[in-house]
Amino acid sequence: MSSPVITRFAPSPTGYLHIGGARTALFNWAYAQKHGGKMLLRIEDTDRERSTQGAVDAILDGLKWLGLDWDGDAVSQFGRADRHRAVAQELLKRGRAYHCYCTAEELDAMRAKAEAAKRPIRYDGTWRDRDTSTAPAGVKPVIRFKSPQEGETVVNDNAQGRVVIPNKDLDDLIILRSDGNPTYNLSVVVDDHDMGVTHIIRGVDHLTNAARQTQIYLAMDWAVPSMTHVPLIHGPDGAKLSKRHGALGVEAYREMGYLPAAIRNYLARLGWSHGDDEIFSTAQLVEWFGLEAIGKSPARFDFAKLENLNGHYIRHTADDALLNAFVQFLPHVSGGAEMLAQIDAAKTSQLMRAMAGLKERAKTLVELKTGVAFLFAKRPLPLDEKAVALLNDEGKSALQGVMAVLTTATDWNAPALEAAVKVHAEAQGLKLGKLAQPLRAALTGTASSPGIFDVLDVLGRDESLARIGDQV
């Protein structure tokens, strides 16, 4: 047997779990699943200033909602600081690191100077080989990694190919801050090594770090894990994903009424593909997933396509499962709690019967909520007499005819009602369909396109119908 696959998802808790992070998690998860391995979760919280417990909770919650479960407990990177410090000392002992006494001001000046001279912005190695006995008093030193200055570092990346970075472009990064706390690049290497991570799958924004980290692995004589850097997800305009676009936390997607399965499917197709397959289950994703099929160019986030996929998943979800998802969704949307409070056994029964007709017309759970609203409308609601007066004779006739059907209807089953109305319209020679729009427009003053349910909603404002509604 080959060695077990261990991947990890390592978000920093400085904000919500954004869509790019969600995809990274999905890929790590899928790869581990496919190989019968494990996906570990590590919270990169070494930046104590910016890390918050709220963000940690949001990330864990988001992953759970997406159905991307991890193995074991989430590891706090900060909690492993002692081990990181020990490795820093080991690097010092090996002559692969050194103390640097430059102050923040000096570094700023160094940077400004380099920028002004249009020279690469890098640490100039002031303390690299300097005798520490000349160290200024009262300055707490940082520990910098002694990066090779000659040659090049090769990152054999599963997605990016063989990436070669000149070592002269890798400056001596700080691995231990002056306050004694480790920095990201050191912590990542130590943790990935200690946790037995075999495959690192993360965003390309870490590609240069991969070169730096490779040098640290080498300095410690540790095996370098398999690396895969996936292209980033951009906003609709091709620019970096920002809050203006879809750089929202996954909870925002939940509030917008998207199904986890749809998001998984959509995200999988961003930067990865399996021939012409567009719609596939998560099981199929796991079966097909491979690092070699990950692309190199960035993808733009397209809400229209996500919505289309979501509509597909809503339509293809069994009524009871969909109703369940809807109920789960309710607490996360405004007005949902009130609706949820009204759902009892009787209402559940109504919802179940309406679900088949409703789900055909909803692309999101938010739209499903709109469609279902007529079942929750308080009755009786007054009919707008003024609006009715605006209807022409044909309109009034149609309204009357439909009312006749509805008042004798014994079932609120949506398709059945629709069929009944059709039968009636046919018998009366009424053009209900053609009238629906002006009917609705006249009654509500809105120009939104009507559906049979919109009409029923409108008609539901009539007292006689309200009585029927109450009996159901």
Place this chain on the structure above:
RNA sequence: GCGCCCUUCGUCUAUCGGUUAGGACGACAGCCUUUCACGUUGUAAAGACGGGUUCGACUCCCGUAGGGCGCACCA
């Protein structure tokens, strides 16, 4: 500024030297439906540009342009 990476329909993508460059979303048009939606049929829509290599390039190489990422005592 320096380094690395990217570039096929509006968008996501297939193609791994030889195809009428395929699919999906979106758009448009038709059909179905006495509304909407679903479904369905069809149409328009792409190899950034310039050089090579080759019998033959979207595909390989070089250059140009455009774009992305990185260059913190952030991760």
